[in-house]
Amino acid sequence: MQRHAEIEKAIERKYPEQVVLVTTRGKDGKANVMACGWTCTISGEPLMFILGIDDDSHTFELIRETKEFVVAYPHEFMKEETLIAGSCHGDEVDKIEKAGLNTQNAKKVKAPLISDAVANFECELVDIIKPGDCTLVLGKVIEAHVNTDSSLKRLCTVDKGHALSGVRPI
Amino acid sequence: MQRHAEIEKAIERKYPEQVVLVTTRGKDGKANVMACGWTCTISGEPLMFILGIDDDSHTFELIRETKEFVVAYPHEFMKEETLIAGSCHGDEVDKIEKAGLNTQNAKKVKAPLISDAVANFECELVDIIKPGDCTLVLGKVIEAHVNTDSSLKRLCTVDKGHALSGVRPI
Numbered sequence: 001m002q003r004h005a006e007i008e009k010a011i012e013r014k015y016p017e018q019v020v021l022v023t024t025r026g027k028d029g030k031a032n033v034m035a036c037g038w039t040c041t042i043s044g045e046p047l048m049f050i051l052g053i054d055d056d057s058h059t060f061e062l063i064r065e066t067k068e069f070v071v072a073y074p075h076e077f078m079k080e081e082t083l084i085a086g087s088c089h090g091d092e093v094d095k096i097e098k099a100g101l102n103t104q105n106a107k108k109v110k111a112p113l114i115s116d117a118v119a120n121f122e123c124e125l126v127d128i129i130k131p132g133d134c135t136l137v138l139g140k141v142i143e144a145h146v147n148t149d150s151s152l153k154r155l156c157t158v159d160k161g162h163a164l165s166g167v168r169p170i
Numbered sequence: 171m172q173r174h175a176e177i178e179k180a181i182e183r184k185y186p187e188q189v190v191l192v193t194t195r196g197k198d199g200k201a202n203v204m205a206c207g208w209t210c211t212i213s214g215e216p217l218m219f220i221l222g223i224d225d226d227s228h229t230f231e232l233i234r235e236t237k238e239f240v241v242a243y244p245h246e247f248m249k250e251e252t253l254i255a256g257s258c259h260g261d262e263v264d265k266i267e268k269a270g271l272n273t274q275n276a277k278k279v280k281a282p283l284i285s286d287a288v289a290n291f292e293c294e295l296v297d298i299i300k301p302g303d304c305t306l307v308l309g310k311v312i313e314a315h316v317n318t319d320s321s322l323k324r325l326c327t328v329d330k331g332h333a334l335s336g337v338r339p340i
Contacts, residue, residue, distance in 0.1 A: 001274075001285055001317065001318050002274060002283050002284075002285055002287070002290055002315035002316065002317060002318070003315060003316060003317075003318050004277060004313070004314075004315055005289075005314050005315055005316040006314065007217050007291075007311055007313075007314040008217075009314075009316070010289045010290075010291065010314030010315065010316050011211075011217055011289075011291075011314070013243065013288050013289045013316060013317075013320075013324070014188075014211070014243070014289075014324070015324070016186065016188075016324070016326065016337060017188065017210075018184075018186075018187065018188070018210075037211075038210050038211045038212060039210055040187075040188075040208050040209055040210040040220070040222075041181070041184070041207075041208045041222070042208060042220070042222060042301060042302055042304060042306055043301065043302020043303045043304050044302070044303055044304065045302075045303050046302060046303075047177050047178075047181055048301060048302040050210070050212070050220060050306075052210075052211070052212055073183065073184070076340065104171075104172060107174060113172050114172075115171055115172055117172070118183050119175075119180045119181075119183045119184075120172055120180075121177075121180065121181075126301055126302075127301055129299070131212065131213065131218060131296055131297055131308050132212055132213020132214070132215075132216060132218040132296075132310070133213045133214055133215050133216075134212060134213050134214065136212055136220075138301050140302070141177055143174070143177075144174075144175050144176065144177040144179075144180030144181070145172035145173060145174055145175055145180065146172065146173060146175040146179070146180050146183055147171070147172060147173075147183075148171050148172070148173050150183075154183070154184070154185070154186070156186065156337075158339045165339035165340060166339070166340045167186060167326075167337035167338060167339055167340065168337060168338060168340055169328045169335035169336070169337055170246065170335060170336045170337065170338055
């Protein structure tokens with residue numbers, strides 16, 4: 001049975017929610033990474049993603065500048081790395097170094113792949129829209145990569161307060 | 171370590187993925203429900219969702235007609251109901267009846283709430299866009315409801331082939 005609730009309280013029941021890492025590389029050659037929880041598939045062929053990325057973030061600045069980025073799925077034991085990617089400012093800190101993330105070159109874009117991720121998707125920018133209070137980046141996948149360890153599962157946000165964990169079916 | 175992969179193969183590593191039920195009610199008074207896996211939050215204040223809804227679906231027709239809908243989170247034991255909502259055509263079958271879903275009136279929209287869901291969000295249509303091969307419906311939440319049983323968790327898609335299950339943190 002449903003009872004009426006404040007919108008802010010009701011949305012607390014949304015978990016588990018997916019989380020991705022988004023990498024970029026500025027024209028100065030410096031790579032950056034951020035964590036993003038507002039994301040989903042928006043097209044199958046071509047594969048496209050939408051990402052909620054604040055327009056005052058360093059990642060947004062680099063995406064607007066370079067028109068490309070990589071979406072990576074952190075695996076379930078990459079909690080610390082994902083928290084660092086989500087909690088520092090890329091224009092102040094080298095978050096990839098601080099998080100100890102290993103990277104490798106992508107095939108078509110300059111943004112790096114996250115070596116330990118479950119999968120990486122090279123994206124080119126399709127559009128930027130802002131229907132609400134968050135800027136939304138729409139990207140088309142042009143190349144994909146997967147971890148050679150196919151047993152790795154994705155990390156999720158399992159509760160408020162950035163509680164991150166892998167999950168298993170019940 | 172990453173290895174290059176076909177895009178269609180790499181995206182198979184996306185699970186677990188969230189799933190929602192979307193309800194609508196036509197001007198003829200008939201209510202409908204569908205399952206949607208391409209969805210995420212796109213704004214915090216106001217709370218807004220994006221939903222991938224094929225433009226040849228009955229749900230899309232009703233959203234375009236009425237400019238409103240409800241997003242419900244099925245709980246982890248609502249696999250059968252969610253599969254039925256996702257696999258029949260609402261213009262041919264009364265999917266709410268077929269799935270045995272209990273509904274109750276919403277506060278501001280005519281689309282029904284799913285009584286057993288984890289939470290329900292009444293939405294008004296904000297925009298319709300089609301950047302790729304799927305029509306995307308953008309909705310603003312205007313009222314929210316939660317299940318009186320706060321222990322209920324959301325259902326997820328945990329593997330390809332519409333494998334649905336609740337999940338637990340490891």
